[in-house]
Amino acid sequence: MTVTRAPARSAPVTSRPGLAAARLLRLELRHNAMLWMMPVAVALFWVTAERKIMATPPLWSLRAAGLQPDAVLAFASPVAGAAAWMGSRESRRRTTDLVNITARPRPVRLLATWAATTCWALVAYLVCVAVVYAVTAQQATWGGPLWWPAVVAAASLPAVSALGFAAGTLVPSRFTAPLVTIAAFFVLALSTQLINGSQSYWQISPVVAAPWDIGPDPGAGTFYPYQPDLPIAQVMFLTGLTVAVLGALTLSTGAGARSLRRSAVAVTAAGLLAAGTAVALAGTGRLDRHGMIAIPALHDAASDRPLRYTPVCSHTAIPVCLNPAYASYLPATAAALAPTLDQIAGLPGAPARISQAAVTYRQGPGNSVGFGLAGLPLSGVPPVFHLLLPVELPGPAVTTTEQASQVRSIIGPSIIASVTGDGPGASQAQHAVTTALLMAARAVPSHLLPPGTPTAGNSVPGPPPVAGTDGEPYVGAAPGSPAYAAAQRFAALPAAARRGWLVRHLAALRAGRLSLGQLP
């Protein structure tokens, strides 16, 4: 057979376009700047995000809510820069005319370059997520990973990559990549300044993982299911933005068949529509009572039901029971409360159990947010005292030592006050008995000690008891007052005598029928 008689072989590119696209993607993956930017992105994540995330308590809700903004900020700049660099490659290497005559239309080639950049970015991001979640899985005592925050951060990478790539393609200059990189950081890190309250359109930013003004709620995923309303809107926005940018980039290249251009117009319009809808949805969000953003159009009422769990309890005189996600705090909490609980265990009206409760949030006027217990701290039959651990409350993270100190100084007096009926309108006898029991438990708050008294040993530091988290302010007897002297006398009694008197007179004391003179 001669060469001229041989049947013509069809080119693999035209007969198997999928294979050709895969080959093109493989080539782009091998020659992509993001591959070399991956160590930079991972190092930035490790320096900035990992330290911050791992410093939070080992609760899935806190770790996931911290991962989302930190990962977005750590990856956005390198990804945007690498994408802009890749987008300007043809111009930089003066190969635009050379590749324009190839079989593949320019939009397809550009799409392959963008896809390769995004793939490497996602690979680096997923490695970081895997490490953070693996460490958290070893440390967390209950619950499972929250995937929505990780998905939002992942969805932000294609969007940032598309924006950077479009900038590099359309404005190929040596200044484009650095300026795009810094613009990405500026927009993402500082746009949150515009968020005001829970009904803000700016919550669509992927760095927002929780109500911006109060921070992530540790109760999400522990007491109540995680609400994915805002993450759904964010993913919708990011996907729409990605599609719109890529569609617009296809249009701007001015290449391709008419059908391709029509498709690009349709895709761009669909992307803009999705992004706009997501922004509008984010603006309808409101702070729900569990500390998460609820969007009515996306909200699932079933997620408002509390999660079922078996609490972990201590073996103190009155059991202290915590959510299993907080099991690591149980020994310190129980040790901090044990002296106080020893004083009231077995008394009529004393709580049968100390049980951890979820924080309830209330959106106040303007941008104010109130939080606390949903009901009375002491309720039920048999009575149960509901407590909020300091680590549950919005604000800076507290160490285990700080938490134990706050439990002793705030929750301990509140438990005793709930038994004696002490409070702002209580009698002097109630103030005296409460203070006496705290003296006996060696847990007197420092502000109730006489000036000059050493605070070590028999007192605990902390804020004034009126700042208690349970809504039941404890007053106590002021040093130097007759009530304080009566408290000192009562505390000096033998424990059995004190207990015997309380068993006989506690009901009258709670009713406010006893005076200071009737105390032993």
Place this chain on the structure above:
Amino acid sequence: MTTGEARAAPATTSDAPQGTAPAVPPAATARAAPVTASAVPPATRPGAAPATASAVPPATRPGAAPAQAAGPGTPRPPRAGIRLVRLYATSRRIPAAVTVIMACAVGLRIALAGRWDTYGALQLPLVFETAAAAVVTATVASPLGEPERITGRWLPYLRLAATLALTAIAVGALAAAGTGAHLAGGTLDVLRNLAGLVGIGLLCAATIGGGLAWIGPVAFLLPGAYALYTQWHHPALTTPWLWPGRPPRDLGAAICAGLVFTAGLAVLTARGARDPADERD
């Protein structure tokens, strides 16, 4: 001859300032000559970036011979020197860089007029300082690469002068933008941070290339902003090598930033950016 062979030639020693002809062995000169000849076409190719005077063989440019022959120690006609500076500035996009730096200053001024919380007010100047530093370092990339390094004897001085001038312009512009407004850290902070960031960029230019030199300052932005953040949220980052997180009058931070700037400037002046010959901006 490939570019790799050209780099291997000891002709790169001619990049250092010399008053006389470079002491290159005859064999090396013979190897380097064709490289220079083959690298000339970028100036004649359509769409090529403007070349500096020193990058073009003197035989092909009337009137350029005295400038080419003259070294740093010999007098040169003023017009030729001005032309050399103008061509160098054009090839490095220095006018565009100055425009972008001015835009950064205007942006900072506009941003300072807004209301920011503590985090925003502290991080805002750093973002604009990083942008200006990245622009300064982006100018060190050469569109001509090795041919220019071989033939351009005034390049070290031009690199030094251009970088110093742009850094000074950036510091002045950002400091002026903060005049009359609450610029966190003040002018001292701008000077220290910008100098250090430019130094990082120059070191990156010498190691990974002028085109990608912006990676250094931009990558430093995140730890810098994080260092500012950790002033309130422990664990704090307090090393003076993260100078943006230190007070403006902190001596250790100033020394670190100054060392990085000096090292970057010295390396760039002596060696120039590591640039491929086949890329332009």
